[in-house]
Amino acid sequence: MPDAFKYSRILLKLSGEALLGAADYGIDPIVLQRVAGEIAEAHSAGVQIGVVIGGGNIFRGAGLAAAGMDRVTGDHMGMLATVMNALALQDALEKLSAKVRVMSAIRINDVCEDFIRRRAIRHIEKGRIAIFAAGLGNPFFTTDSAAALRAVEIGAQLLLKATKVDGVYSADPAHHAGATRFDILSYDEVIERKLAVMDTAAFALCRDHDLPIRIYDMGRPGNLMRIVRGEPIGTLVQA
Ligand code: UDP
Numbered sequence: 153m154p155d156a157f158k159y160s161r162i163l164l165k166l167s168g169e170a171l172l173g174a175a176d177y178g179i180d181p182i183v184l185q186r187v188a189g190e191i192a193e194a195h196s197a198g199v200q201i202g203v204v205i206g207g208g209n210i211f212r213g214a215g216l217a218a219a220g221m222d223r224v225t226g227d228h229m230g231m232l233a234t235v236m237n238a239l240a241l242q243d244a245l246e247k248l249s250a251k252v253r254v255m256s257a258i259r260i261n262d263v264c265e266d267f268i269r270r271r272a273i274r275h276i277e278k279g280r281i282a283i284f285a286a287g288l289g290n291p292f293f294t295t296d297s298a299a300a301l302r303a304v305e306i307g308a309q310l311l312l313k314a315t316k317v318d319g320v321y322s323a324d325p326a327h328h329a330g331a332t333r334f335d336i337l338s339y340d341e342v343i344e345r346k347l348a349v350m351d352t353a354a355f356a357l358c359r360d361h362d363l364p365i366r367i368y369d370m371g372r373p374g375n376l377m378r379i380v381r382g383e384p385i386g387t388l389v390q391a
Contacts, residue, residue, distance in 0.1 A: 158382030161200040161276065163303035164191065164312045165296065168209035168237055170370060178209060179240050188244035190376045191281065195250055199380050200276045202306050203283045204299040205241060207233030213291060227291030231258060234295060238285035239263065251280040257289030257298070269305050276306060296354035304361045311363055312379065313350065314370035319387035320347055336388045349389055364390040 170187060173180025195201050210233035216226030238254045245252045253275045254264035265271070267284060275282045287298040296313075303311040322345070323331040334347075339359040342349050349355060349367060358365050368375055368386030379385050 157197070157199060157380050159199065159309045159380050161202075161306065161308050162194075162310045162312055162380065163202045163204065163299060163306065163308040164314060164376075165299035166203060166205045166241075166314050166370070167295070168206040168233065169316070170206075170209075170314055171237060171240070172209045179237065184240055184244045185247075186373070187370065188241060188248055188250075190370070190373070191241075192245055192248040192250045194376050194380050195281055197377070197380075200279075201281050202272070202276060202302055202308060203238075203241065203281060204287075204295055204302055205234055205237045205283060205285065206295040207231065207237060209233075210236060224291045227293075231286040231289070231291075234287060235260060235264065235285040238283045241283055245281060251278075252283060253280050254283045254285055257284070257286040260286070272302075273306055282306075293353065294351050296350040297357070300350070300354040300357040300363070303363055304357060308363070310379075311358060311365045312376070313365060313367045314376075315367055316369065316371060318369035318372070318385075320349055320367050320389070334387045335384060336390070339389060339391060342389055358389075359391075362391055364388060 171179045171184055173183035207230045211229045213223055213227030213230040216229060217223040235256055242252045242254050255267040255272055256264050257267050259266055272282050284302045287293055287295045299311060319333045321331040321333050325331040366379060366386055366388050375385050
């Protein structure tokens with residue numbers, strides 16, 4: 153592990169929206185390549201990386217339920233959407249010569265491995281990027297919760313939440329001109345100020361296990377490398 157890096161093992165949470173680009177559905181191949189390039193760069197520099205990917209660019213259970221579908225069925229579709237995104241990211245990373253394994257929380261063995269914690273850690277230790285698909289495998293959860301759980305399970309030193317904004321603000325910067333960005337927040341401050349960092353279950357898991365969360369803008373090239381080098385990009389939430 154080169155001295156220049158602050159973190160040797162990270163868990164990166166990518167929302168499905170991260171793959172949308174300008175479209176409102178599906179995967180933009182140019183955006184996918186760029187995201188894969190950022191991950192591959194940090195990985196080839198020696199950082200061990202697990203990725204949890206969402207599915208919101210394809211299906212979300214809550215949205216399908218609002219349109220009249222059974223919620224559990226909708227959540228199953230949402231989880232399958234995350235598997236599709238994971239396969240797309242695997243493909244893009246492999247085109248950059250990275251070694252990758254997709255591991256799913258629901259059994260779908262013909263296309264990827266099952267999530268088995270010890271095997272996931274082994275993959276990461278052997279220099280493979282592990283992409284964790286299908287969230288927690290249960291309905292009524294989100295991939296934020298999966299990101300928190302997998303981060304704790306693999307012993308990540310940092311949970312990185314990649315978003316379209318450059319951190320956590322005191323109010324929505326799109327609607328409040330005076331909104332200010334926090335550089336650093338404690339878990340308690342996030343709760344007291346009712347800041348939407350992650351969903352409550354995910355956040356509670358991070359807090360209980362003292363896992364720092366960094367929320368950052370993934371649209372700015374080079375941010376992932378800056379963060380693993382220890383630069384204070386975005387907002388850090390910690391004890
Ligand atoms: N999902 C689920 N259980 C999980 C993770 C995800 O049922 O453990 C479903 C849920 O319907 C969710 C969808 O998969 O809306 C896609 O995940 P998410 O909304 O977290 O994706 P993101 O917003 O990160 O793109």
